[in-house]
Amino acid sequence: MVLTNQDMVELVAFRRKLHRMPELSREEAQTAREVQAFLKSTGPDRIITGLGGHGVAAIYDGRAPGPTVMVRSELDGLPIEEISSAPHRSATPGKAHLCGHDGHTAILAALARALGRQRPQRGRVVLMFQPAEEDGSGAAAVVADPKFRQIAPDYAFALHNLPGLPFGKVALADGPVNCASRGMRIVLSGKTAHASMPETGTSPVNAVANLMPALTALGEGGPLDEGFAMITVTHAKVGEAAFGVAPGRAEIWATLRTLTDAGMEDLCARAEHLVLSRAREQGLGVEIAYDDIFHHCENAPEAVAHLQRALTAEGVPFDRGSLPIRASEDFGRFGETASSAMFFLGAGENHPSLHNPDYDFPDDLIGIGARVFLRTLRDLLG
Known part of the structure; x- marks a missing residue:
């Protein structure tokens, strides 16, 4: 041939x-x-x-x-x-x-x-x-x-x-x-308010500010062994592009990465627990979905x-x-x-x-x- x-x-x-x-x-x-x-x-x-x-x-x-x-x-x-x-x-x-x-x-x-x-x-x-x-x-x-x-x-x-x-x-x-990876899409739902009276709404700002470094801390990389875990925040959006509205909705996108599929199951469970607990603390609704799933x-x-x-x-x-x-x-x-x-x-x-x-x-x-x-x-x- x-x-x-x-x-x-x-x-x-x-x-x-x-x-x-x-x-x-x-x-x-x-x-x-x-x-x-x-x-x-x-x-x-x-x-x-x-x-x-x-x-x-x-x-x-x-x-x-x-x-x-x-x-x-x-x-x-x-x-x-x-x-x-x-x-x-x-x-x-x-x-x-x-x-x-x-x-x-x-x-x-x-x-x-x-x-x-x-x-x-x-x-x-x-x-x-x-x-x-x-x-x-x-x-x-x-x-x-x-x-x-x-x-x-x-x-x-x-x-x-x-x-x-x-x-x-x-x-x-x-x-x-090659590592397992998946995109985690987090949607936080509260209630909008006039920017002059933010206390009348439920803003996701504090939750977003807390979650981005907290998610990263769950998976900071390191040696590519069985315990390897990495979370990279890739996108975030809070509210709309307006000065007069305190936001009522936010999204965080993050990529989760582990050496094995078993490690991914554990990392997803820990990330979901973190997101749900932070949302409850702030009185927010939460939706979690996954995209770009690689074994x-x-x-x-x-x-x-x-x-x-x-x-x-x-x-x-x-x-x-x-x-x-x-x-x-x-x-x-x-x-x-x-x-x-x-x-x-x-x-x-x-x-x-x-x-x-x-x-x-x-x-x-x-x-x-x-x-x-x-x-x-x-x-x-x-």
Whole structure:
């Protein structure tokens, strides 16, 4: 399964085409159509569409029975304005591929081209182009989709590029590699009053002023071990933009982060207890909701061993690097149904960070990522 220089030229062009047309989570309709068009040219045995939203899966059957191996990438971009002079910069104001999902998709496109020319000897390969990774809803929606039962992978693999890690070097380890996280939305309800007579109303100001540092104190970070907990207040609003009204409503948004899902349950319970007690003290109503829910991502030792063999065979340097990392990743959902592992591919020590407005996926990573996955598929399926 060899990729030619012409293949790489065309894969880079495909990546840059996707980069110019970013779509946000749950809106990736055009991106999915572009992926489908590319996949059809490789002659898969089946393409499944509409998985968990706009997800697409291409299936390449082997010649004999064997395990199902899934490799996954993501389709969505981010609601951030790109700062770039590159010809392939985003053509959509306020939206951009600043996490590298366009590059990850190009790597799977490379696998599709190779598999179109040479099927595995046994089993089957599923290339999963997943929607809505950035808000944490995509993998869960894919797994819950009845069509996912047609895939039912035995193994699931993925990668994520990682600025700060030397270019082309891989970080890989078993156990937890990405934190669990979720957004906590707190609404405090009182009663408005004339600003000259605030005592006639019930203001949430004191509760907000107390809760923001108190929530942060519940999770102040520290070593990434089983006890790790972090709460980051990301947004707050009190009342309306008016000088004549004492506020009667407030919102606080905070991101909760732990190493494991069990730790998240504990942190949520402690945060909810704190919010409810402060609200009662101030005579306020309270509503709590959660968004952007990410389970922790844990690499299975068996799946890690397969990747390690492939990295060694391809001469790609690797160690555990700085794993685990604080950032979240919804690939962990696939680990609930398959032996799964994700590796992190260095984008360069001085490369702009993920989600920065000047980030762009390094095209030279497409070939490295494809080589590692193709070797893994060859070792597992022949």
